Amino acid sequence: MKLSAELTALEARIGHRFSRSELLQRAVTHSSMSSPTRKDNQRLEFLGDRVLGLVMAEALLAHDKAATEGQLAPRFNALVRKETCADVARAISLGDALKLGRSEMMSGGRRKQALLGDAMEAVIAAVYLDAGFDAAKNMILRLWGDRIGRVEADARDPKTALQEWAQARGMPPPVYSEQRRSGPDHAPEFTIAVELQDGQRAAAIAGSKRQAEQAAAKALLAQVESGA
Template sequence: MKLAAELQAFSARLGHQFAHPEYLQRALTHGSIATTTRPDNQRLEFLGDRVLGLTIAEALFSADREASEGQLAPRFNSLVRGEACAEIARQIGLGDVLKLGRSEMMSGGRRKEALLADAMEAVIAAIYLDAGFDTARKVIRTLWAQKLATVDADARDAKTALQEWAQAKGMQPPRYVQTARSGPDHAPEFEITVQLDDGRSAVAQGKGTKRSIEQAAAAAMLDQIEGTE
């Protein structure tokens, strides 16, 4: 099987030329266009998630031999979560080569964060199956190099930090309420309000996933707390 020119260009951006192009073809096939003879990428996504996780865990473990598990875990989570995978996918133009059904394409599937993240994991699995773990690890370390170099020493996200603060104060975990939503399905805009037991609240709004706006609301609450303590 010979790759089309657009997939050859994508392979170059990815940093791996496939000996078995069918793996890449499957990794780029979304369920909306899959058939009995053209399987989707979900099984590859499952495998790629594990290959990515091991590679990032190994990289963090080797980079800081003094870090505790409590320090390594949030760094790890920040590097393997969906937002990080989707960002890497956008950098290499993965959305441009995804194989989607018409309805998914019309609804902006090439830009959907969850879809990009899943496909990125599937592509990692395709590399692993095509050339083995060492090659997959090399590609991941190259693509994630900047993120690995700049991951915060304490990468706890805002939601985690706020929950730990609330627990230390004897409060229940913060509550996140969607107070508004607008925009099309492929580019929704959310308004999220975070509420604490003591009556304080903070609001954030913007485009992206609900999780990302919840993070922004938590960060706004932490700023509010810092200004009063």
């Protein structure tokens, strides 16, 4: 199967030339473009998440041989979460190669964090199936680059950090509430608000509840830490 110019360029950016080009085709195909003859990337995403996890676990252990499990866990979570995968995807312009249905494309799918993160995991799986674990590992370490070395020792996702901030001040955990859901079923947008016991609150919009909660927590954490 001959690759398009976009996928050939993507091969160059990730540093891997596929012997089974159909794997890369599948990795960039969103479910909005799937058909009986065109498979989407959801199963590859599932596998790629696990390959990424193993590579990051090994890399963190090698990078800091004295770190405890309690120190390693938050660093690991920071490196494998969807937001980081999406950042890596943006760095290699993965969005330019995505195969999307018309409605997903019109709603800005090439820039959506969830789609980019999923596709990045699918590409990892595609490389793994095409050339084995070492090839996938080498690509991951190259693309993640110095993120492994500079991930903060006390890295926490925003929800965890906000909860710890509240508990340190004798407050109960923050309360999250869905304010609104809009958009079509295949591309929903959720507005989530988070509030502390003292009344401070923030809200955010994202393509999934989890992402909206994280974004709202990040906004509120920045607010309380700045004293606003």
